[in-house]
Amino acid sequence: MTYIAKPKIDLPGQKRNVLGLLQRDYEGSMSTLCAGCGHDSITAALVQALWELSIAPEKLIKLSGIGCSSKTPAYFVKGAHGFNSVHGRMPSVATGAHAGNRDLICIGVSGDGDSLSIGFGQFGHAIRRNLNMLYLIENNGVYGLTKGQFSASADPGSTAKKGAPNLMQSINPVATAIAMGASFVARSFSGDREQLVELIKAGIAHPGCALLDVISPCVTFNDHEGSTKSYAYTRLHKHQATAADFVPAAGEITAQYAEGEVISVKLHDGSSIVLKKADSDFDPTKRSSALGYLEKHRDLGEIPTGLLFIDEDWPEMHAIYGTAAKPLNAFTFEELNPGREALEKLQREMR
Amino acid sequence: MPATQSRINDFVLKIATVNGTGSASANGLLMQALFRMGIPVTGKNMFPSNIQGLPTWYEIRASRNGYMARSGRVDIMVAMNAQTYQQDMNNVSPGGFLVYDSTWPRERSMTRNDITILGVPLSKLCNENFSVARMRILMKNVAYVGVLAALLDIDLDIVHALLEETFVAKPKLVEGNLQAIRMGYDYAKANFACPLPVHAEKMGDNAGQILIDGNAATGLGCVYAGATVGAWYPITPSTSVMDAFTHYCEMFRTDPDTGEKRYCIVQAEDELAAAGMVLGANWVGARAFTPTSGPGISLMSEFIGFAYYAEIPSVFIDVQRVGPSTGMPTRTQQCDLMLCAYASHGDTRHPMLFPANPGECFELTVKAFDLADRLQTPIFLMSDLDIGMNDWMVPQLEWDDSYRPDRGKVLGPADLDKMERFVRYTDTDGDGITYRTLPGEDSRGAYFVRGSGHNRQGGYTEDSKEYEDVMQRLLIKWETARKMVPPAVMTRAKKKTRLGILAYGSSDGAVVEARDQLAQQGIHTNYLRIRGFPFGTEVLDFLHDHDTVFVVEQNRDGQMKSLLKLETNNPADKLVSILHFNGMPITSDCVVNGVSQHLAAEAAA
Numbered sequence: 001m002t003y004i005a006k007p008k009i010d011l012p013g014q015k016r017n018v019l020g021l022l023q024r025d026y027e028g029s030m031s032t033l034c035a036g037c038g039h040d041s042i043t044a045a046l047v048q049a050l051w052e053l054s055i056a057p058e059k060l061i062k063l064s065g066i067g068c069s070s071k072t073p074a075y076f077v078k079g080a081h082g083f084n085s086v087h088g089r090m091p092s093v094a095t096g097a098h099a100g101n102r103d104l105i106c107i108g109v110s111g112d113g114d115s116l117s118i119g120f121g122q123f124g125h126a127i128r129r130n131l132n133m134l135y136l137i138e139n140n141g142v143y144g145l146t147k148g149q150f151s152a153s154a155d156p157g158s159t160a161k162k163g164a165p166n167l168m169q170s171i172n173p174v175a176t177a178i179a180m181g182a183s184f185v186a187r188s189f190s191g192d193r194e195q196l197v198e199l200i201k202a203g204i205a206h207p208g209c210a211l212l213d214v215i216s217p218c219v220t221f222n223d224h225e226g227s228t229k230s231y232a233y234t235r236l237h238k239h240q241a242t243a244a245d246f247v248p249a250a251g252e253i254t255a256q257y258a259e260g261e262v263i264s265v266k267l268h269d270g271s272s273i274v275l276k277k278a279d280s281d282f283d284p285t286k287r288s289s290a291l292g293y294l295e296k297h298r299d300l301g302e303i304p305t306g307l308l309f310i311d312e313d314w315p316e317m318h319a320i321y322g323t324a325a326k327p328l329n330a331f332t333f334e335e336l337n338p339g340r341e342a343l344e345k346l347q348r349e350m351r
Numbered sequence: 352m353p354a355t356q357s358r359i360n361d362f363v364l365k366i367a368t369v370n371g372t373g374s375a376s377a378n379g380l381l382m383q384a385l386f387r388m389g390i391p392v393t394g395k396n397m398f399p400s401n402i403q404g405l406p407t408w409y410e411i412r413a414s415r416n417g418y419m420a421r422s423g424r425v426d427i428m429v430a431m432n433a434q435t436y437q438q439d440m441n442n443v444s445p446g447g448f449l450v451y452d453s454t455w456p457r458e459r460s461m462t463r464n465d466i467t468i469l470g471v472p473l474s475k476l477c478n479e480n481f482s483v484a485r486m487r488i489l490m491k492n493v494a495y496v497g498v499l500a501a502l503l504d505i506d507l508d509i510v511h512a513l514l515e516e517t518f519v520a521k522p523k524l525v526e527g528n529l530q531a532i533r534m535g536y537d538y539a540k541a542n543f544a545c546p547l548p549v550h551a552e553k554m555g556d557n558a559g560q561i562l563i564d565g566n567a568a569t570g571l572g573c574v575y576a577g578a579t580v581g582a583w584y585p586i587t588p589s590t591s592v593m594d595a596f597t598h599y600c601e602m603f604r605t606d607p608d609t610g611e612k613r614y615c616i617v618q619a620e621d622e623l624a625a626a627g628m629v630l631g632a633n634w635v636g637a638r639a640f641t642p643t644s645g646p647g648i649s650l651m652s653e654f655i656g657f658a659y660y661a662e663i664p665s666v667f668i669d670v671q672r673v674g675p676s677t678g679m680p681t682r683t684q685q686c687d688l689m690l691c692a693y694a695s696h697g698d699t700r701h702p703m704l705f706p707a708n709p710g711e712c713f714e715l716t717v718k719a720f721d722l723a724d725r726l727q728t729p730i731f732l733m734s735d736l737d738i739g740m741n742d743w744m745v746p747q748l749e750w751d752d753s754y755r756p757d758r759g760k761v762l763g764p765a766d767l768d769k770m771e772r773f774v775r776y777t778d779t780d781g782d783g784i785t786y787r788t789l790p791g792e793d794s795r796g797a798y799f800v801r802g803s804g805h806n807r808q809g810g811y812t813e814d815s816k817e818y819e820d821v822m823q824r825l826l827i828k829w830e831t832a833r834k835m836v837p838p839a840v841m842t843r844a845k846k847k848t849r850l851g852i853l854a855y856g857s858s859d860g861a862v863v864e865a866r867d868q869l870a871q872q873g874i875h876t877n878y879l880r881i882r883g884f885p886f887g888t889e890v891l892d893f894l895h896d897h898d899t900v901f902v903v904e905q906n907r908d909g910q911m912k913s914l915l916k917l918e919t920n921n922p923a924d925k926l927v928s929i930l931h932f933n934g935m936p937i938t939s940d941c942v943v944n945g946v947s948q949h950l951a952a953e954a955a956a
Contacts, residue, residue: 058794061635074811079794083634084801085627086653092582092624096631096639097790099580099615104635104791122627125620324611328579329637329789331613333756336577338603340750343575346602347747350561351387 018054026051028075033068038190038216038231039138043075045193046107049200050077053248060105061097065090065119068145068218069111069138088119091126094133095317101327102318105204106133112153113143116171120152123173127182130208132316134200137173137211138190140218141229148221159226175294177211178287178309183316184210185290185309186244189234190217192305199307201246202273208316215303239297242284242306243276265310275307284309355446355467357548360390360415362426364499367439368492369432371403377492378409380513381499382742386562387509389555391417393860394742395936400587400680406435413551416867419708419743420860423940426549427502429495431473437461448547450498452491469543471498476534481527490531497535504546506553507536561747565738566642568709568748569668570595572716573640574603577756578666580639581616582628584647587680588736589670592642622647626654626665633664634800636761636789638720640666645674645687648694655729656695657802659825662776662785664723664730664759667691668716671735673934682934683736685856688910691731692884698822702832703731703884707859708738710745715882717754718837724759726832727784735905737857737936760786764793773798775809776821783828829885836883839890842866844875851897852946855881855911858903858937865942874946876901881911886918894921901946903929905937 014022026047031040050060057079064070066087073082085093090108098106108126115123115137126135141158143149153173154166177185184206188196196214203210215234217223223230228237249270261280265273275284283289290309297304324331364381368374375396382394390413399405412422424444430436430451443449445465451457453470462468473494477487500507510532518524539545569592573581583593597616604613619625625641632639643651648669658665671687673679691703704719706712712734723730767773767788775798776785785807788796798809806817807824844850844866854862859880866876879893894900894915902912909928916923929945931937 056794058790058792058797061790063631074799079797081634081788081790081797082799083631084799084803085630086657086802089623089627089654092619092627093631093634095617095619095624096580096582096628096633097635098631099582099617099628100632100635100637100639101791121620122624125624129617318615321615321617322610322612323615324606324613327637327791328613328615328632329635329791331579333577336579336604336613337575338599340752342603343571343748343750346571347561350563351383351557 017051019056021051021054023047023051025057025079026077028073028078031075032071034220036219037068038140038214038218039069039072040075041190041193042136042138042196042214042216043072045196045200046076048193049197049204052197053201053204055105055204059103060107062107062109063090063094063097064109065111065114067111067114067143069109070114072109072138073107088114088117089122090114091119091122091131091135095126095129095131098131098133098317100329102132102323103327107136107204108133109136109138112137112139112141112151112173116152116173120171124180127177127180127209127211129317130183130314130320132208132318133210134203135209135211137213138216139173139213139229140216140222141227142218142222144218144221155228158228161221161224163226172294173211173213174308175291178290178294182211182309183208183311183314184307186211186307187213187215187303187305189215189238189305191231191235195240195243195305198244198246202244202307205246205267205269205271206310206312207268208314234303237301237303239278239302239304240306241278241282241293241297241304241308244307245274247272247274265312267312273307273310285311355548358426359550359552360413360554362413362549363422363424364411364413364427364429364503365425365439365442366409366429366495367432367435368407368409369434370399370401370405370407372492373489374407374409374431374492376517377496378411379742380496380510381505382411383513383562384500384505384509385411385413385551386557386560386744387513388506388551388553389557390415390551391419391557392744393419395421395737396741397935398681406432415554418860418864418939420864421936421938422864423938427499427547429499431491431495448502448549450495450502469502471495471535471538473535476538477531480530480534486527490527493528493531494535497532498539500532501536501539501545502543502547502550504550504552507532557744559747560744562742562744563709564591564740564742565706565709565712565734566591566670566740567595568712569642569716569732569734569739571599571748572713574599575713575750576638576717576720578638578640578720579614580628580632580637581614582619582625582632582639582641583616583643584619584622584625586622586644586647588672588740589642589644589647589668591740592668592670622650623654626651629665630654630658630663633723635791638724638756640668640720642668642670644670644672645690646677648687648690652695655701656697656699658729659695659699659701660697660802661800662727662787663800664727666719666723666730666732668732668734670739671733679934681736683857683936684905684932684934685733685735685858686906686910686932687733688906688914691733692914700829700885701729701731702726702836703733704837705733705855705882706738707856707880708745709743710748712738713748715837721757722832722835725757725784725835726828727759727787728828728832733856735857741936760784762786762788762796767793767795774807776805777807778824778827781827782831783824783826784831833885833887836885836887838887839882839893840880841889841893842878842880844877845870846875848875848877849898850874850876851879851893851900852876852903852942853879853881853893853900853911854903858905861937861939861942862903864939865946868939868943869946872947874950876946884914886915891919891921894919894925897925899925899927901927901929901949903937903942903945905931907932
């Protein structure tokens, strides 16, 4: 970590977004993670994406569980309320928060230990409910804060820092999420800012649970030879299955693409995601195609990245429940309380 | 013929059946009929953790004096279950009556000389009168209602009216039910001297009273308190709290035009998640709660500690059942006091409220939400299976339309305008409670909720002094809670005494009746009923003012006694436990015996 905070100087010519805010206004407190940590790059991508989307800081909530990844909500958008919950339980707190106020934009930051081990159940059920949030997994294959144990996403055969191999299967959050019925599944790499920013934007705009698995190397415990979550390994083996461009509602699709390689997914708020595919046989709107594609590239030893599956029509939690459009915490007591007369009438049937 | 006392409007009727045969509606019909005759009545359902096939009992007590507890006696037993026949016969009090299905011969060994045995060929009658197999089973239950109506002199017009109300949508069913009742009634009239010396007599109409179970009242309390988010995981015996909340929300909170719901009920993946959802919703300013039972509290404990330390309002409804572990899920106890009082690791303490009946479930549920918002901490409503799942006769629930919820110390944008800087955990007025803001309103009010060490500004800390500062303030808040939880209720003896009885929750009815019986024996006791934790000064005074205090509770280890020892400075030897923990609701006999045996032993010593 660095001990020197960036000075707050308003440089002339800095760009402001629609709300008149600087990118700096989307930063948080100083990171206490190790220098070079992939998580800090993800934080930077979040800052950029949220600034570019002109999201009002007070409309955002940031939630997390426990672990290195879960510290990061403190490092972006200081003007948003944050909730650093208990280990593996971020999705349930997000569910309650979103149940109480559906207008909030919800970003949950989790890690591979947080979501694939202790919180595996909650991870699955946030997806099952299609909770309207961006669900980020900062995936480094290792427990950093407790100094280097394998996590559930460590690949079989990959080695720990001192050389011991992992002999167990790895849980693949992307394939798992697609199999469980997720409505938006993407993977990226902390070292690919350009792709990451677009996927964050698309995930926020997606009306449901947007799972974004980000390979985010741990420089201290999992960046050695033999690791499959290192910078070097990921750079060498990542395979961009799709390139996503997020086009806001008011925007216009200008780029020209060859037919068959590009699909455009229109979201309910009027924005679109334009997907350029590496393989014309791959259809990210079909679950079987997405799972088949992932397995095929696993056999090739590749790590597919990009938007891997999307079903923008699957209803999100409140649509399923039929909850009022107005946030529940905005109803007045008079709108919620049936009153004395109703109670009296009700009790006539209790005799 | 054994001697039978004449007992009018003062008897216990117990019905033994097989689970899943539809006896619940027949038993409810009997209870409601007695209620409409103006007789104070209670019903206790003793059911198995099973859907079909295991034995189940329903005990109805009619008490002209208005005693609501179980008494310990059985005046009339209806033995419909061959599996428990012997046991059921043994349970009849001397001079009592046993009604059984005499279609098949009873084993010769199954007899008693000190009770009257009345055989009614119920199966035979049903087989002769009904052709559909399922009807034959169901109507057997309705037929014993007819038999009892004749034996106990229950008003048939009331039974008729009740059936019509029940089957208002299916009038055809009224006919079949009436036929079965008439069948049983006529048989009893023709074959026995009706009514029995033990019978019912119209007393009035129980005006101003209702029949309700505690879980329904709790669910209704959540609606009236303005709760909008309910998160839960199904668990006996708390499930019907959420059933009731759902039902009343559908009734009162659904937009008649659009069908939009002004509530959100999430069936969570487990109790851990349910607790997390309650915290999340309360954090954003929606009133949220979870109903559960002991095993659920165990699972929720991590989040409970989080809510205590991060100071998030939350309401936990614990409908207690028999522990430890899975225990006996369909039996009652007051066994989660220690668990809830100090739930979670580290130094934690939580306010608890103890309703004694469904009426108080309604009232204290509303109170729980106000306390949670005011104190910004988890609040436990300590109900139990006896209160929650049994039908109780209570005065009509009252509501004051001028009530407005106490949302506690919440700052909005207008308040922030007047402040130089908002900080989350600084006590500005000495009550240990700090101001909070709600997400979604104003970036100047943004703060970071964390379960890790934090200072009075809300920042992360590992500094010893900053950590201690927050922990010490939480103790000040605890003292504020002491003045806010509902005070204990004192009932004085008619004569001056140094003997006290202390009880709480569903033990109340047994204590009330036991005190009257003890007074008749010349043993006078003052009674303090605890309604809240932490204990107020009235509890300290009560302990101080008595030489012996009997602590009546439904658990093995005397958990309330332990709390009193831990939380007060009174000499432990003046506390005498009277414990009942077999899973059935406590009887008045248990309290009478506990007190008199202790006093006798003391006199002998």
